Amino acid sequence: MTEDKPHIMLVEDEIHLARGICFNLEEDGLRVSHFETAERALATLEFERFNLVILDVMLPGMDGFQACRAIRAVDPRVPILMLTARSEDSDRVEGLENGADDYLTKPFNLAEFLLRVKGMLRRSSWYRQDPVEEGYRFGDNEVFLLSYRARTSQGEIDLTEMEVRVLSLFFQKDGQAIHRSELLQSVWGYSNDTETRTLDNFIVRLRKYFEPDPSHPKHFLTVRGVGYRFSREGEQ
Numbered sequence: 001m002t003e004d005k006p007h008i009m010l011v012e013d014e015i016h017l018a019r020g021i022c023f024n025l026e027e028d029g030l031r032v033s034h035f036e037t038a039e040r041a042l043a044t045l046e047f048e049r050f051n052l053v054i055l056d057v058m059l060p061g062m063d064g065f066q067a068c069r070a071i072r073a074v075d076p077r078v079p080i081l082m083l084t085a086r087s088e089d090s091d092r093v094e095g096l097e098n099g100a101d102d103y104l105t106k107p108f109n110l111a112e113f114l115l116r117v118k119g120m121l122r123r124s125s126w127y128r129q130d131p132v133e134e135g136y137r138f139g140d141n142e143v144f145l146l147s148y149r150a151r152t153s154q155g156e157i158d159l160t161e162m163e164v165r166v167l168s169l170f171f172q173k174d175g176q177a178i179h180r181s182e183l184l185q186s187v188w189g190y191s192n193d194t195e196t197r198t199l200d201n202f203i204v205r206l207r208k209y210f211e212p213d214p215s216h217p218k219h220f221l222t223v224r225g226v227g228y229r230f231s232r233e234g235e236q
Helices: 015-029 037-044 064-074 089-097 110-122 161-172 180-190 198-210
Strands: 006-009 031-035 051-055 080-084 102-105 137-138 141-145 151-152 155-158 177-179 219-224 227-230
Touching: 006 015, 006 037, 015 031, 015 110, 015 219, 037 064, 051 110, 064 080, 064 089, 064 155, 089 141, 089 180, 089 198, 102 110, 110 180, 151 198, 155 177, 155 180, 161 180, 161 227, 180 198, 180 227, 198 227
Parallel strands: 006 031, 006 051, 051 080, 080 102
Antiparallel strands: 137 141, 141 151, 151 155, 177 227, 219 227
């Protein structure tokens, strides 16, 4: 039935590209609603739920960065994949800082795009071992994975689907160094040979949320040549 198919919102004003994306996603058994402007997409988001948003940066009227912030205000959880024609690292960082979960630079490889979409659509129910939610405490923070929220020294925040996946893996492997490839594969569905700065920019985001001093992290630690390690107790 159509209702059982994951529903994707595509916000893209390049008609030929949008048609190609819609065709290939629908061939993969997905349902797609296409919008040429962020304003129309946001109006629909007020009354309809989506499993993934694919959002172009360069749009008429409200641009992708502004739209990303607006989408997060309406639906804090939905995964957002940004498409950008710009290759500058600052644009990718800006997208992730505005609440996006990943990005692809145009022109992109179709097979890679479809893999990325499938990876982001994976349901993150694997960490829900206990139906009774308990707050996971570390430092001055308390994280509630089942309700996608956290209490921090800066106040209460909503967590996105992808942030919950990353935190779940860190909490499960407290004290263990986790290789970049394992994080990228488990959370984003990337292949082992994928080169991306998404993970590093994501860690920056988590440090801003949870670290007393993000420039000197105590909980989300870099392990040189490997990846990252979470320390519940905190390290100086």
